[in-house]
Amino acid sequence: MKTFIEQLINGLSLGSIYALIALGYTMVYGIMKLINFAHGDIYMVGAFTGFFASTYFHLGFIPSLLLAMLVSLLLGVTIERVAYRPLRDKSKISILITAIGVSLLLENGGIIILSPQVRTYPQIFQQHMYSFFNGIITISNQQIVIFVVSIIMMVGLQIIIYKTKIGKAMRAVSTDPDAARLMGVNVDRTVSFTFAIGSALAAVAGVLVGIYYNSIDPLMGIMPGLKAFIAAVLGGIGIIPGAMVGGLLMGVIEALVSGYGSSLYRDGVSFAILIIILLIKPTGLFGKNVREKV
Amino acid sequence: MKQILKNRLLIFLGLLVFYAIIQILLSTNILNDVLMGINVILAVSLNLINGFTGQFSLGHAGFMSIGAYTSAIITYKLGLPFPLALLVGGISAGIAGILIGIPSLRLKGDYLAITTLGFGEIIRVIFLNTEYVGGASGLSGIPKYTNWTWVFWIAVITVVLIKNFINSSYGRCCVAIREDETAAESMGINTTYYKTLAFTIGAFFAGIGGALYAHNFYIIQPETFNFMKSFDILTMVVLGGLGSITGSILSAIFLTFVYALLQDYAALRMVIYAILLIIVMLFRPEGLMGTKEFSLKKLFKKGEKSSEFTVN
Numbered sequence: 001m002k003t004f005i006e007q008l009i010n011g012l013s014l015g016s017i018y019a020l021i022a023l024g025y026t027m028v029y030g031i032m033k034l035i036n037f038a039h040g041d042i043y044m045v046g047a048f049t050g051f052f053a054s055t056y057f058h059l060g061f062i063p064s065l066l067l068a069m070l071v072s073l074l075l076g077v078t079i080e081r082v083a084y085r086p087l088r089d090k091s092k093i094s095i096l097i098t099a100i101g102v103s104l105l106l107e108n109g110g111i112i113i114l115s116p117q118v119r120t121y122p123q124i125f126q127q128h129m130y131s132f133f134n135g136i137i138t139i140s141n142q143q144i145v146i147f148v149v150s151i152i153m154m155v156g157l158q159i160i161i162y163k164t165k166i167g168k169a170m171r172a173v174s175t176d177p178d179a180a181r182l183m184g185v186n187v188d189r190t191v192s193f194t195f196a197i198g199s200a201l202a203a204v205a206g207v208l209v210g211i212y213y214n215s216i217d218p219l220m221g222i223m224p225g226l227k228a229f230i231a232a233v234l235g236g237i238g239i240i241p242g243a244m245v246g247g248l249l250m251g252v253i254e255a256l257v258s259g260y261g262s263s264l265y266r267d268g269v270s271f272a273i274l275i276i277i278l279l280i281k282p283t284g285l286f287g288k289n290v291r292e293k294v
Numbered sequence: 295m296k297q298i299l300k301n302r303l304l305i306f307l308g309l310l311v312f313y314a315i316i317q318i319l320l321s322t323n324i325l326n327d328v329l330m331g332i333n334v335i336l337a338v339s340l341n342l343i344n345g346f347t348g349q350f351s352l353g354h355a356g357f358m359s360i361g362a363y364t365s366a367i368i369t370y371k372l373g374l375p376f377p378l379a380l381l382v383g384g385i386s387a388g389i390a391g392i393l394i395g396i397p398s399l400r401l402k403g404d405y406l407a408i409t410t411l412g413f414g415e416i417i418r419v420i421f422l423n424t425e426y427v428g429g430a431s432g433l434s435g436i437p438k439y440t441n442w443t444w445v446f447w448i449a450v451i452t453v454v455l456i457k458n459f460i461n462s463s464y465g466r467c468c469v470a471i472r473e474d475e476t477a478a479e480s481m482g483i484n485t486t487y488y489k490t491l492a493f494t495i496g497a498f499f500a501g502i503g504g505a506l507y508a509h510n511f512y513i514i515q516p517e518t519f520n521f522m523k524s525f526d527i528l529t530m531v532v533l534g535g536l537g538s539i540t541g542s543i544l545s546a547i548f549l550t551f552v553y554a555l556l557q558d559y560a561a562l563r564m565v566i567y568a569i570l571l572i573i574v575m576l577f578r579p580e581g582l583m584g585t586k587e588f589s590l591k592k593l594f595k596k597g598e599k600s601s602e603f604t605v606n
Contacts, residue, residue, distance in 0.1 A: 035404045086576055096407060097528070101567075101570075104568035104571070109561075111561035264422055274412050275397075
């Protein structure tokens with residue numbers, strides 16, 4: 001029971017991180033129908049920005065988080081502008097290949113610029129453990145920070161999407177870009193904004209991972225990126241609450257697999273979930289079936 | 295008829311010359327590996343799936359690893375002859391292609407891409423956890439049977455078979471599926487059957503490529519066949535042109551040279567690949583050759599020089 005709860009809490013903290021990345025995937029997919037392969041690498045850039053901000057500029061947690069968000073945001077918008085926008089009318093496969101190219105560029109450019117070595121994240125928070133119910137539930141302050149920050153981000157995102165004008169534009173574009181354009185929505189600006197928010201959320205996830213695992217490296221974005229994508233598919237890609245639930249589920253499943261089975265099977269299980277979901281219910285847990293039109 | 299025969303003879307002679315040149319370069323140690331031919335096999339077989347049938351697969355390294363491991367088990371663990379290992383390697387990868395193809399080919403575009411990537415990773419995780427094949431440290435001590443003669447002639451056979459497949463009615467169906475799947479289906483083409491067929495043939499040759507790879511390098515590890523390897527092969531296909539066999543051959547040879555030059559700078563090589571991918575997609579999304587093929591006939595008509603590796 002104790003291990004179970006322990007793994008559950010680990011899984012939820014990992015899952016909140018996946019959820020933050022998955023939100024970016026799901027928003028971009030919702031609006032452009034594109035798997036942004038580079039999203040995991042934007043998360044890596046966010047993590048490194050946070051690392052440099054707190055190690056070399058000695059910024060506190062909140063300023064380095066904001067700086068990481070800003071850098072990733074600019075990166076995300078630039079990528080969209082330079083690599084994806086010119087291809088928006090071309091075939092989907094060419095955008096997908098470009099996204100793979102951008103991803104490889106960020107990963108290996110990262111290795112060249114930052115060196116492949118693993119960096120140790122500074123201890124921004126001294127680790128404290130809090131116990132409840134005679135030690136059945138123990139939770140570290142880092143995990144609490146992860147939960148609090150993710151919840152703030154997710155609530156903020158909901159407010160942006162459902163209460164602001166740009167959020168309305170995003171919803172409109174994701175439903176039907178052409179109709180939205182006819183109604184006077186600036187589609188280019190909306191897509192840029194979507195990339196900006198998604199990338200900023202990925203940066204938050206990057207900084208949180210740095211704090212949680214204490215180590216970052218230029219290739220850290222690959223696996224979490226793919227898993228966050230799986231989380232987005234699991235919840236129903238394009239659906240924002242789906243990405244959150246999917247992310248949390250993925251985190252928990254993964255923690256339980258490594259806790260009870262072998263951590264070597266962790267990645268395999270994630271991909272198996274993806275395949276099962278795609279085969280049984282391709283629209284994801286929260287998705288509705290849409291009939292294909294000719 | 296006479297013209298065709300003459301052309302075939304010319305191509306055959308061209309191939310022999312090419313074979314001999316590389317053989318001489320190899321024996322004088324100017325060239326030191328036969329990766330070029332293996333990459334041609336892999337690129338052409340992936341092009342059948344991605345370029346001609348329009349099914350975006352990112353799991354080619356997975357099929358390659360099945361071929362590599364199965365063939366290594368046959369020669370190294372069981373001590374059976376190499377040709378058998380090649381064949382069984384190909385067949386087992388082909389079977390995996392069927393098993394993966396039937397369920398996942400219901401998906402399209404980017405979903406299919408990510409699913410095949412997932413399958414590739416699952417295969418890798420399975421090998422990683424199988425003690426019989428050495429787990430994470432892999433199999434080492436595989437006998438080096440692969441040489442230029444094997445690689446070259448298998449590459450030639452692969453190209454000829456795939457080219458003939460594409461020019462057959464089966465291949466036409468595959469191209470129809472690429473152009474418009476719904477339209478193809480409404481014309482009475484059994485899309486699942488042809489997609490699975492293309493997937494299986496592609497996987498079969500990837501398996502043979504993997505088997506040659508395993509017997510070339512003395513050691514295979516699950517990590518060798520991660521999705522970076524799939525991206526490598528994808529770069530060749532995309533650069534050469536989705537839907538052009540000669541394009542794949544040329545870019546496989548070209549990128550193998552790039553690979554050899556930058557062997558010590560893996561990250562730099564991948565950066566170059568990435569920039570190539572992006573630039574090609576931005577400025578020439580159909581790849582350098584598009585869907586065109588080199589052919590001797592056209593070349594002779596234009597009176598240009600012929601090239602040795604043309605197989606059309």
